[in-house]
Amino acid sequence: MHTPHRPRARFRALVAAACSAVLGAGLLAGAGTATAATPAAPQIKAGSKVVGYFTEWGTYDRKYYVKNIETSGSAAKLTHINYAFGNVTGGKCALGDSYAATDRAYTAAESVDGVADTWDQPLRGNFNQLLKLKKKHPGLKVLWSFGGWTWSSGFGEAAKNPAAFAQSCYDLVKNSKWAGVFDGIDIDWEYPNACGNTCDTSGREAFKNVMAALRSKFGSGNLVTAAITADASGGGKIDAANYAGAAQYVDWYNPMTYDYFGAWDAAGPTAPHSALNSYSGIPKANFYTSATIAKLKGLGIPAAKLLLGIGFYGRGWTGVTQAAPGGTATGPAAGTYEQGIDDYKVLRTKCPATGTVGGTAYAKCGNNWWSYDTPATIGTKMTYKNQQGLGGTFFWELSGDTTNGELIKAIN
Numbered sequence: 001m002h003t004p005h006r007p008r009a010r011f012r013a014l015v016a017a018a019c020s021a022v023l024g025a026g027l028l029a030g031a032g033t034a035t036a037a038t039p040a041a042p043q044i045k046a047g048s049k050v051v052g053y054f055t056e057w058g059t060y061d062r063k064y065y066v067k068n069i070e071t072s073g074s075a076a077k078l079t080h081i082n083y084a085f086g087n088v089t090g091g092k093c094a095l096g097d098s099y100a101a102t103d104r105a106y107t108a109a110e111s112v113d114g115v116a117d118t119w120d121q122p123l124r125g126n127f128n129q130l131l132k133l134k135k136k137h138p139g140l141k142v143l144w145s146f147g148g149w150t151w152s153s154g155f156g157e158a159a160k161n162p163a164a165f166a167q168s169c170y171d172l173v174k175n176s177k178w179a180g181v182f183d184g185i186d187i188d189w190e191y192p193n194a195c196g197n198t199c200d201t202s203g204r205e206a207f208k209n210v211m212a213a214l215r216s217k218f219g220s221g222n223l224v225t226a227a228i229t230a231d232a233s234g235g236g237k238i239d240a241a242n243y244a245g246a247a248q249y250v251d252w253y254n255p256m257t258y259d260y261f262g263a264w265d266a267a268g269p270t271a272p273h274s275a276l277n278s279y280s281g282i283p284k285a286n287f288y289t290s291a292t293i294a295k296l297k298g299l300g301i302p303a304a305k306l307l308l309g310i311g312f313y314g315r316g317w318t319g320v321t322q323a324a325p326g327g328t329a330t331g332p333a334a335g336t337y338e339q340g341i342d343d344y345k346v347l348r349t350k351c352p353a354t355g356t357v358g359g360t361a362y363a364k365c366g367n368n369w370w371s372y373d374t375p376a377t378i379g380t381k382m383t384y385k386n387q388q389g390l391g392g393t394f395f396w397e398l399s400g401d402t403t404n405g406e407l408i409k410a411i412n
Contacts, residue, residue, distance in 0.1 A: 001190050001197075001259060002053070002084060002148035002227065002396065047385075049307060049392025050411055051080040051254065053145070055399065056100045056126060061337065064399035066129035067112045072405040074398060075137050077412045080223075082186045082254075083130070084397070086146040088154030091161060092168035093146050101125050102178065112136065127178045134180070143223055144173050145186035152190040153198040159206035162213035170217045184223025184251075185214060191229050192241035208246040215249040227254040230309070232286040232295035244299040251305070254394045255296060257289040258311035263332030263340035266317075270327045272371035273315040276359025276381055281326045288358060289381070293388060303389040308381060310393060312400030312407055314347045314363075314372030315340055323364045325357050325371075333368040343400040344407055347372050359384075375410035382411060 052074065058064040069075045087094040095101055102125040108116040112132035117124045123131075134140055146169065147155060158165035173182045190196035192207035200206075207226075215224050226246075231237035247253070261271035261283060269281075275288040282288065286295070289308070296306055317340070319330025332340030342350070351370050353361035359380050362371040373381070385393060393411050401407045 049079050051394035052078050053082045053084050053397035055084050058399045062399050074405045074408050077408050080141045082143050082145040084145045085148040087151045091157040093172045102127050127181050130181050141183040143184045143186040144182045145188050147188035149197050155189045156200050156202045159202040162209045166213035166217035186225045188227040191237045194237045194240040207241040211246040211249040223251050225252050230255045230257045230292040232291045247301045252391050254307050255292050257292050257309035260287040262315040263317045266331045268329040270325050270369045272360045274311050279358040304391045306390050307392045307394045308385040308390050310395040312344050312395050314370045316370035318368050320369040345402045378410035
């Protein structure tokens with residue numbers, strides 16, 4: 001799942017598997033018509049999209065700036081950046097953290113182009129840095145993602161008047177103060193007509209109605225995309241909303257094919273959070289990537305409108321004695337910013353992979369057990385992506401990679 005306020009968020013956890021009221025997982029401007037498309041970079045062919053999430057809050061304790069997208073070599077390999085997250089409140093799109101987005105003054109050393117912000121310039125913050133990055137990479141597109149784990153509770157109100165919601169989003173995304181930053185909108189509703197951090201009861205057609213209104217408002221000249229659940233279990237979250245009906249309105253979907261398992265089940269069994277395929281002993285049927293893609297394609301969603309999701313982080317347990325998956329645990333392993341989760345860049349040396357299962361890697365070090373993707377397992381997933389004719393790859397999120405972009409290179 002993807003969470004705005006907690007330091008390591010976005011973890012679109014499929015957690016709370018059951019839609020019960022108690023989600024014990026404990027996982028935690030002016031109106032206008034859409035503008036015509038601006039002629040720009042050559043069109044990106046199907047299968048080659050590489051979409052990376054950049055977190056608004058990463059500029060604080062993580063000290064991951066827009067500049068790091070450039071210095072890591074990631075900017076040259078990305079086709080799109082999803083800026084996470086805008087809030088959804090009162091039935092409208094709203095700024096998440098205005099200081100981080102538009103106000104923070106960057107020093108010359110922190111800035112994309114080596115030029116420091118001045119006190120009197122009209123736009124500072126992440127948005128100005130993204131403009132500088134786009135100047136260096138004219139083909140790069142940026143979408144503003146709204147919702148995430150923490151802020152998805154606002155979509156229920158938005159669904160009551162989709163046209164008014166879409167208007168508010170358009171006015172914000174296309175605000176003249178940051179003209180040129182955003183090429184469209186991404187919706188991260190966790191989860192329509194189902195349970196996430198809160199339970200939504202807006203009905204099966206609500207998601208379709210919201211996406212239709214957004215497409216109508218943003219027009220064909222802007223991108224409209226959505227991150228969606230990966231829960232392919234019978235009667236699961238994919239069945240709760242009309243994703244097939246809404247597909248006509250989106251440029252593509254980002255099915256969150258990670259966070260299938262994690263230490264919200266404190267006692268285990270240990271299981272990789274982002275397996276590509278099933279394996280003997282998997283704790284829950286159809287909780288793996290290829291099952292998700294098969295289910296979505298089976299609903300009639302075109303393969304070219306589905307991107308393959310990769311997590312640039314691992315999930316882990318402690319109190320584990322068994323090296324192979326399926327062991328018992330006593331709780332979440334310690335993480336840098338949050339219990340039970342850590343970045344790939346940390347885990348690759350803290351707890352190097354000791355085996356693979358279901359097309360992803362796992363590691364046991366001391367009494368801790370982790371699962372995460374490596375360059376090798378991402379290579380396997382890219383082969384699968386190509387075989388399935390998927391539209392490309394997306395990942396959560398940029399700061400989890402190494403300073404030299406080890407994982408994004410594996411995608412490319």
